[in-house]
Amino acid sequence: MQDIEVEHQESTDHANTLGVDMRKFLMWVFLGSDCLFFGAFIATYLLYRNSSIVGPYPHEILDIPVTSASTFILLTSSLAMVLSLAAFQRGNTSAARFWLFATAFLGSTFLGFQVFEFYHFAHEGLTPKTNLFGATFFTLTGFHGAHVALGVIWLFSLLGVSYTRGIPPEKSMNVELAGLYWHFVDIVWVVIFTVIYLLSSLPPSS
């Protein structure tokens, strides 16, 4: 840990010892905590991977090609988020709004895939009550979906703010915070996709 010394300051405003924006720092700390939140769900999933005593089992029901498509959509939304923030920072409001909308739209599409998947699984006889796979699958992906849904609401709120109050470059931190959160939720999905979907193609270990 290193320290940046701040010289004697006459201003009565708060010190900013590390030179990091307070809210950005808070978001990083929160995301650190959220890692453990998802970590515990992922650990539960992995522990119970081969423990279900009745089907449907993962390899019977998971559709890797369809989920690959939704994964691609979610990851693309991260690119849109980056472009939106960059445009806000440059003061290019119309481009910023377009990419912000694109991010929220792609996120909503991902959620649409998830709703479809849940509905399809329930139809196939897999509910959270069915077996351990159902319980762990729906809670892990469900809480991830809730994070995405919260992010989509946040992004649409920012879009609304940019039309009513405006988000000038000096206030682009408001967008950057949502961006940090959004990228984190995307990265968590990469882990979930690997652990749930890609690992399901392996034969169950004894």
Added chain:
Amino acid sequence: MATHSTAIKGVTERATYTGLMGWITTVDHKRIGILYGCTAMFFFLVGGLEATVVRMQLYSPGMDLVSPGMYNSLFTMHALTMIFLAIMPLGAAFFNFIIPLQIGARDVAFPRLNAFSYWVFLFGALILNGGWLFNTLPNVGWFAYAPLTATEYSGAGTDFFICGLQVLGVSSLAAACNFIVTILNMRAPGMTLMRMPVFTWMTLIISLLLVFAFPVLTVGLIELMFMRFYEMPFFNSNQGGDPILWQHLFWIFGHPEVYILILPAMGIISDIIPTFARKPLFGYGFVVGSGVAIAFLSFAVWAHHMFTTGLSALAVSVFSGATMLIAIPTGVKVLNWMATLWGGSLDLRTPMLWSIGFIATFVVGGLSGVMHASPPVDTQQQDTYFIVAHIHYVLFGGSIMGIFAGIYYWFPKVTGRMMNETLGKWHFWLSFIGMNVTFGPMHIVGILGMPRRIYTYPSGMGWDFLNQIETIGVFIIIAGMLFFLQNAFRSWKNGEIAGDDPWDGRTLEWTIPSPPPEYNFATIPVVHSREPLWDSKHPELGDHLPSVTGASDDVDTESIHMPNASYWPAITAIGVGLGAALLMVNPILSISGVIISIVGVYAWSFEPAAPEGH
């Protein structure tokens, strides 16, 4: 001039309230600290009362003061109350009041989030105690092992446990994030990490532990809730689930939690001992480094709570070794406190007595803790009164002693008045003696085989006499508490006026008036050493530059930028509490709580945090 600034266009008046509304809308870290302290002290008395009934029931064999079911509820509620509603929030009270003063800041990084943490804590505490109204208290022990928590074996009390702890988790997480940012980012100029007071260091470490440990409990509680409410098979072995998973999730949280409870006390006495020994803390770097080492190791020792569950031999060996390792940094701290006392000119006033009492009793609890690190010994002691003796030596003899040391030490800063020394010494000696009389014999009855969590026992086991002594000890502790309560109430209004620096202090909180003005420091101090106040009082002792302190009169305090009062944190917290409480009735109803929270968050985001235009 500044008072007429409202006339200028674009400048808004600062939002303030008075009276009860002033407390509800406050974002001042000092008032929030007082709210935390008073609430936690109330629950400390409640938890103490619960323990008193437990001890009276065990006074002699075959007592029937309470029913077995009520007894289960009482020991469960005693533990939950003391851990989550007394010791943790008493720590939070100190963090809130003292940390900004020690780092030379005007407030915490997020004042409204801080208010939110308090209100969520209050509603969590009410939910956890909600079972009193419906006569279904949690009765599964504070660690609520599966499968005892399944709907077949436990009633709605477990739901109060789940929803109460979830809400308290939100509070702890928000507060911990806030304090990490505050401590790392709001230090006065010149206060490098290795110049921070040890209490500030320990608060930083505790906050990091909370941030990383609490989400794991949150996940465990979610899984437990889904198992109970929606029949998901998480810990249900009939469907292949593993009840031991609950124990892992619980203790991955639970063991760091133990350090969350003890580190505030260690930080407090690390500040008190140098003040009353009139010597700098011996081996500051080692005390801080040991705190960091304890934090790291605390995540690698959880399974020593589970040696009897049939873990593999390798796992048992690794966790046993890690547990023994954690005794090293703890021992380093104890030796550093002793070395600070050595050769100091000791001033045995009440805060110092509590600190020395802490060292004495904590070492006893620490040593019995190392014994549990050895799996064969632990297997012998598991679920006996020996464990009860151990945890009370570290939690009462450690955490509570340190917290009372802190109360006597900082009471003058909080209220502007001194506590009475004579009453304080009565309180200390009665507590110290009462504590040892109560918990000391538990070591022996534990080794004699008396199991914990039994509502009564037969005579002729050799336990009768020792149990009677233990119960008498409780009343000695209660007598001490009566001295404390009288002292606190009397001194709050009529104590001797304290002045800025009653103890000849060493750190920044003693450079400002007692009680501190709302803005704390009229000018932000510049720090040139680890003990800025001491060094500026004693320029002959070193070549440090004197610190600039905040007591200057020529500063226009009207112009200091302070945040607006706000009722949205409290309203958002009501939403969180209502949502969690209604979850027990019907998930559909709890949407109303969610809606209140969402409205609160939006209003909070769009209201100005501070008056505009200054």
